[in-house]
Amino acid sequence: MTVHIGVIGTGMIGQDHIRRLTDVVTGAEVVAVTDVDGARAAEVASGIGARALPTGQDVIADPLVDAVVVTSWGPTHAEFVLAAIAAGKYVFCEKPLATTAEDCLRIIEAEQSVGRRLVQVGFMRRYDAGYRAMKEVLDSRDLGHPLMMHCAHRNPTVPEAYHSAMAVQDTAVHEIDTIRWLLDEEIVSAQVIRPRRTANRFEHLVDPQFMLFETASGVRVDLEVFVNCQFGYDIQCETVCETGTVRLPDPADVIVKTAAVQRTGVLQDWKDRFGAAFDREFVEWIASIDDGRLAGPSAWDGYAAAVTTDAGTEALETGRVVSVRLKDRPDLYGS
Numbered sequence: 610m611t612v613h614i615g616v617i618g619t620g621m622i623g624q625d626h627i628r629r630l631t632d633v634v635t636g637a638e639v640v641a642v643t644d645v646d647g648a649r650a651a652e653v654a655s656g657i658g659a660r661a662l663p664t665g666q667d668v669i670a671d672p673l674v675d676a677v678v679v680t681s682w683g684p685t686h687a688e689f690v691l692a693a694i695a696a697g698k699y700v701f702c703e704k705p706l707a708t709t710a711e712d713c714l715r716i717i718e719a720e721q722s723v724g725r726r727l728v729q730v731g732f733m734r735r736y737d738a739g740y741r742a743m744k745e746v747l748d749s750r751d752l753g754h755p756l757m758m759h760c761a762h763r764n765p766t767v768p769e770a771y772h773s774a775m776a777v778q779d780t781a782v783h784e785i786d787t788i789r790w791l792l793d794e795e796i797v798s799a800q801v802i803r804p805r806r807t808a809n810r811f812e813h814l815v816d817p818q819f820m821l822f823e824t825a826s827g828v829r830v831d832l833e834v835f836v837n838c839q840f841g842y843d844i845q846c847e848t849v850c851e852t853g854t855v856r857l858p859d860p861a862d863v864i865v866k867t868a869a870v871q872r873t874g875v876l877q878d879w880k881d882r883f884g885a886a887f888d889r890e891f892v893e894w895i896a897s898i899d900d901g902r903l904a905g906p907s908a909w910d911g912y913a914a915a916v917t918t919d920a921g922t923e924a925l926e927t928g929r930v931v932s933v934r935l936k937d938r939p940d941l942y943g944s
């Protein structure tokens with residue numbers, strides 16, 4: 610069976626997902642696209658023999674579209690996800706699911722009223738081979754219970770429009786999801802410490818930031834977010850358990866030894882670091898639509914991330930430890 614896809618937002622990641630749905634994933638075809646920049650949508654559509662439609666609502670209503678991919682700007686996500694649920698269509702939404710926890714709750718309520726999962730959120734790290742291997746070790750409890758986790762999320766630079774709260778909302782949001790997923794429990798508090806600022810940043814930006822999270826069972830997580838580290842895109846994660854540790858591998862690369870020096874490359878971009886994870890994310894999404902049972906990150910995961918990033922943003926502003934208070938998890942999203 611071929612799943613016919615409509616894509617809302619043909620910007621950077623929208624085009625990348627269209628390419629993978631067209632060239633990498635079997636059983637999927639992008640048949641309609643839209644963008645507020647109509648010329649961009651038309652150009653993307655013509656490259657793959659799809660139709661460019663005027664609005665996102667037209668894409669969702671299109672009878673030829675079985676499932677929707679939302680890759681427009683964050684503040685537009687909730688409207689499109691809610692419309693897709695109302696139309697009874699599967700919807701893959703890039704992070705964030707919505708920019709407020711209230712909108713995430715509206716999405717959860719809408720999905721519950723339909724009685725089955727239609728929404729998947731684009732937390733692609735859950736599809737990364739290294740993170741998956743780490744989760745297997747943790748789930749096996751071979752090393753006992755996790756006690757602490759040390760993480761780093763480093764970008765070489767960010768554009769001037771990037772502001773301090775984005776370190777939590779746009780960057781740390783990926784670790785917030787992976788912490789919850791790897792440890793299989795919720796985060797209960799967030800704190801943000803401001804170390805000495807790097808000189809290599811725009812004046813308005815607090816960078817780096819040192820974040821501390823605590824989970825329901827008392828696991829402590831530290832996360833360094835350093836978005837002007839200069840040297841590359843570098844993702845680190847180590848979990849310390851009762852009888853051992855498990856650490857994310859660095860991406861494979863050759864080691865060159867010459868002139869008394871040993872060197873290996875550092876990736877520069879999240880697209881390269883997580884390219885294979887994005888591919889697998891879409892392969893599995895299409896397979897789960899075929900099965901009629903979504904298994905990837907849910908609207909609940911999008912909601913939990915939104916509440917935690919709100920707490921993190923407040924923690925950055927106030928310097929306090931801020932509690933993360935979630936509603937009870939509905940049965941639709943497991944226990």
Ligand SMILES: NC(=O)C1=CN([C@@H]2O[C@H](COP(=O)(O)OP(=O)(O)OC[C@H]3O[C@@H](n4cnc5c(N)ncnc54)[C@H](O)[C@@H]3O)[C@@H](O)[C@H]2O)C=CC1
Nearest residue numbers: 618619620621622623644645680681682683685703704705
């Ligand atoms: N999972 C991940 O690692 C990543 C996720 N993202 C997420 O993907 C989303 C898009 O990010 P980018 O592609 O970087 O942004 P972008 O600015 O390159 O593309 C967004 C596109 O959406 C269009 N758009 C905005 N509002 C629209 C509307 N109402 N209807 C139709 N089109 C609309 C814009 O014209 C633009 O072409 C964001 O939510 C971002 O957080 C982005 C990068 C990485």
Ligand SMILES: O=C1[C@@H](O)[C@H](O)[C@@H](O)[C@H](O)[C@H]1O
Nearest residue numbers: 762763764779780783879883
């Ligand atoms: O979502 C993303 C970007 O927006 C963000 O800026 C990067 O740091 C992340 O690693 C990437 O996955």
